[in-house]
Amino acid sequence: MFTPSKKIPSFGVTASTSSNGLTTLTAPTTSVQPAFGTTILTRDDNSEVTNSSETREPRPQFTFLGLKLESPWRNMDWTEERRTSLMETITSYRPSCEEVPQARILLLGPVSSGKSSFISSVQSVFNGRVTNRAMVGSFSSGFTKKLQSFNIRGKKGEGHTGLVLCDTMGMSEDGMTGLTLHDILSVVKGHVPEGHKFSPDQPVSASETVGYVKRPSLKDKVHCVVFVVDASKITTYPKGLSTTFKQLRKHISDLGVHQVALLTHVDQVCLQTAKDVTGVYESRTIQDVMGKAAALLGMSTSYIVPVKNYSSELDLDVNTDVLLLSAVDHILQYADLYFQDNAPHNKELKTALDL
Numbered sequence: 001m002f003t004p005s006k007k008i009p010s011f012g013v014t015a016s017t018s019s020n021g022l023t024t025l026t027a028p029t030t031s032v033q034p035a036f037g038t039t040i041l042t043r044d045d046n047s048e049v050t051n052s053s054e055t056r057e058p059r060p061q062f063t064f065l066g067l068k069l070e071s072p073w074r075n076m077d078w079t080e081e082r083r084t085s086l087m088e089t090i091t092s093y094r095p096s097c098e099e100v101p102q103a104r105i106l107l108l109g110p111v112s113s114g115k116s117s118f119i120s121s122v123q124s125v126f127n128g129r130v131t132n133r134a135m136v137g138s139f140s141s142g143f144t145k146k147l148q149s150f151n152i153r154g155k156k157g158e159g160h161t162g163l164v165l166c167d168t169m170g171m172s173e174d175g176m177t178g179l180t181l182h183d184i185l186s187v188v189k190g191h192v193p194e195g196h197k198f199s200p201d202q203p204v205s206a207s208e209t210v211g212y213v214k215r216p217s218l219k220d221k222v223h224c225v226v227f228v229v230d231a232s233k234i235t236t237y238p239k240g241l242s243t244t245f246k247q248l249r250k251h252i253s254d255l256g257v258h259q260v261a262l263l264t265h266v267d268q269v270c271l272q273t274a275k276d277v278t279g280v281y282e283s284r285t286i287q288d289v290m291g292k293a294a295a296l297l298g299m300s301t302s303y304i305v306p307v308k309n310y311s312s313e314l315d316l317d318v319n320t321d322v323l324l325l326s327a328v329d330h331i332l333q334y335a336d337l338y339f340q341d342n343a344p345h346n347k348e349l350k351t352a353l354d355l
Helices: 080-091 115-127 181-189 239-254 271-275 277-282 284-297 318-342 344-354
Strands: 006-008 013-017 023-026 103-108 148-153 160-167 224-230 258-264 304-306
Touching (some): 080 160, 103 181, 103 318, 115 160, 115 258, 239 284, 258 318
Parallel strands (some): 103 160, 224 258, 258 304
Antiparallel strands (some): 006 013
């Protein structure tokens, strides 16, 4: 005979003792197991969240473990040979227009989206060690930031590559502060001199801007625009930012400049990718975030590439390098389209057709 069940209140487990002295523990039959295919959330201490209705303050920040797809949604060769090949391709790159010595790439994005970190990370790959350049700061009321151009050097002892990455003040998330549409287009057109300090209260103009380039040549202009968005903030960016992006993209397209995008901080939205960046294209979580980024920017996902910038690391990692260098190679392909469209013989042909 079994004696009446006793309940252990701290665990909700019942204990039954038989006549021979053996005790049987029985778990509650109402416990809920995770459904197959669901995404598990973890806190920063990596402990699983078992109650989605937990509302204790302050709320912990979550990282998605993510679901691994059966096959990658993009193919990537994660090898030392691939890194070497990409470095050689970028080092030897030269614009197809003889009058342009370097392709000027403008990075645009909200404050803290990872623009400056991307530039530092790319420089680190070619320097052979992680070197984070001094950050200019984030936008606040009255803050100004210069237009800064950074040459990407080849391997140690080699000169500049045919690539210049241009950094500037962060865009506003609310459309009220930050770099204005007028100033961005002035940079793209080549009117803004190097080192110009931006201020919302003093837009770029021929009469007020010192060093204003009245008749910019092809080498003064921006040859590709790269939008930079933070994967960990995709769902929290204000709706107005999407409108700003789409308005910008229309005006920049009217200037004949191609645009691509970087999705930064992918390691902050997928724990598996944080542990092993080679899984970035096997993560359903990142694939979903890419779709949200495409909707935010108003562009196809084929123009967007995920990257992991160097931040706290002290040493370079082959796989991270491959991801960064692949992004640069992607950017240069679209810069080259600009040069093809604006080559002298192509412009002459276009003029003849228009007549």
